[in-house]
Amino acid sequence: MESLTIGELAVRSGVAPSALRFYEREGLIHASRTGGNQRRYDRAELRRVAFIKIAQQVGVSLDEIREALASLPENRTPTKSDWSRLSARWRHRLEERIAVLERLRDQLTGCIGCGCLSLQRCKLVNPSDRLADRGAGPQMVLNPPSH
Amino acid sequence: MESLTIGELAVRSGVAPSALRFYEREGLIHASRTGGNQRRYDRAELRRVAFIKIAQQVGVSLDEIREALASLPENRTPTKSDWSRLSARWRHRLEERIAVLERLRDQLTGCIGCGCLSLQRCKLVNPSDRLADRGAGPQMVLNPPSH
């Protein structure tokens, strides 16, 4: 069992065969071919697919994932530290997303009490007259002043 | 200034006129018309738009937002407690999303140390042989057993 068929990789990774073909067209994963033109995946591809799935959970687009995967060495199977380096890249982004949602949660909790949701008064939908220079809309939550 | 033009509402809410027309077609907001067929928005629509923007941040689809807005009284302008009731609905969902991301962050932090990202061993991409009954893929993070 040196290599995997597309169906095997699909079951192992939890990603549909159609998605795996799509990832290959998009240059995210690679497959060799049998004499009969069927895909055969090296076991190392499992880890690439795992990386793709995790990065998607973090909220990274396939474009950026492709870019990250392109930075892996081509002449050898990536090591743990190669993967470690790549994973570290997403952590800051993930923490930012969590912070945004936590801020939203805290302010929404406050708003459940006051029921305002007012563009004039509510902290959630910060008043345009106080932050007019930053444009209208819920700036406070979406683009906090501290950032 | 009893009512707002579409341009005024756009500036006030931070939502593009095209999006406001789209929301109206989708039954999320309402506008009356002038003799010349131009939209005029009651100031109460500002709050509806604010609610839509916040719900989107929470990760709620327009379909669900429409459903929630449909539960507002039609015969009177919604009160603070009407809005409060609606906002409370999204809090649990928001907290779940935060929990998923925090779990992901914690495990990704661990994985940066080990660099594994392995479908066989890594906590992030839970082994199919241990949770085979729940299907393949990163079950541990996406659909935690406790749920």
Add this chain to the structure above:
DNA sequence: CTGCAAGTTGAAGTTAACTTCAGCTCAAGC
């Protein structure tokens, strides 16, 4: 009254991330 920014419409386009389809070929068990 005129000019022109702002508004109107329906239809079509956009983006991401896939899925579905039709028509065909491959591979493995009996």
Add this chain to the structure above:
DNA sequence: GCTTGAGCTGAAGTTAACTTCAACTTGCAG
């Protein structure tokens, strides 16, 4: 060697949430 499930391809379809376009109309300042 036959059957049948698995795999192949390119093209088209899907969904959400809008945006863009073209052609036309309104409303208000001067």
